[in-house]
Amino acid sequence: MVSEKKFKPKFPLTEKERKLLSLVDTNEEEITDLLQKLVQIESLNLSEFQYWDNREIFKYTKKIMEETGLKTEMFEVPFISKKKNEFYYNLIASLEGSAKGKTLQFNGHLDIVPYNKDNWDEETPPIGGVIKDGKLYGRGSIDMKAGIACQIMAMKLLKESGEKFKGKLQMWFTPDEETHGAYGSAYMTKHHLEAINADATIISEPSIWHPLASPNIGMGEKGPHWLKFTFYGVAGHGSWPKEKSNAINKATRFMVNAKRKLKIPKRKPPITKWQSLKQLIARVGFTGYREMRKFKPEKLPLDKDKRDSGILYRTTYSFNDIKAGIKTNIIPDKCDLDVDFRTMPGLKSQELFDSLVKYCSKLKYRIELPEGYTNLQHDDSRFKDKPVDVDLSILTIGEGSATNPNSEFGKVIRNAFTAVYETSPIFSYGTGFSDGGNMREAGMKDIFVFGPGGRNAHNANEYADLSTLKDITKLYLLIAYRYLNS
């Protein structure tokens, strides 16, 4: 573990706050117990199109929130099958203050990704919640039932402390972040925005970078554009090869030329490389920074790629799924290629599509876009009477987004963070999706992502590091107390 430099907080804990936070120390065991219970209820998310009944975990969560004396509301979201007994829940639990004021929202997803039991150690099974050497093992332990347990405890302790505050603290549990929120964040922002449109939101996804011990504050994320390109060719006998109309050849040309010829507009990152470096050095010092640079994750012999932090600062793409062909001696007339684009915050989907259309024009491919988007080729006479070479369809789409860390709420987080951890905060943004993307897209403000630490999210032997839970719970509690009294 890299040691972190101590830092004098600008707004240190008051005596009252110290007493409030000491409740977390006395209830530490309960956080672990709660996490264990949540891990022991299997709440799989198989896919957006495959139903898995996860009602048990929502009913359990509702029960604990009600036992704490919070008001709850369940929203039923119909599954795509429209079968009566197939639906998902969103749960909102709320705690009202003693006067009118702002609403602060906690948020977490209760779903977990599937697992292959054979890859897990026998003594730490995926749905076991086994505790060993200060770690709690299980699928979903760190992503993200640990963060949820901490937020539930922070709410509970604020209630039990009897401390006065204004406005409202609410927690929103979603069912399907792992498949981008079709029944959770995307659905609720579209159909029940009034219920979740808080003044500020904290999502408790894990955010501790190994080998650090305290979290970084996520203030934004890149936008997933999962696109399917269907290339069309002409079938024929394999003994008479076709160079230009073999659908696999067409897709190959598209892939190999992209690096040189596909020009996606650049965007200024929400936080520059230099700002990130400055924040990191403020936290760990030069020695710590040198130590961190020495840290090398295990690498497989076939892995020839260097770790490149530069990907954070540009839109990226990866060719991840390709299907074509029916038989060795038949030229394929169709080839499906799935590409995972991750766009920079500030880049519009239409701008990405424009660059793909321009690229296809360079390759002399006529491309069709999904409905609702402008296609630059439609004004280009060269492609007017040509048959379509490639169809683009959308698998998942969301634009990148970021929250201003210098907002009023950003400052509350910054000051609470330094008061709890006595080290300086690091604001950052991520390459992956969180429910925050859908919330920002719906116009919700002040959304930050930070939570406890652990490792192997989505991998075998996933665990939550129990030593990080207490401080995160304190941080949530202090932020709620200060923000709702400001």
Ligand SMILES: [Zn+2]
């Ligand atoms: Zn997650």
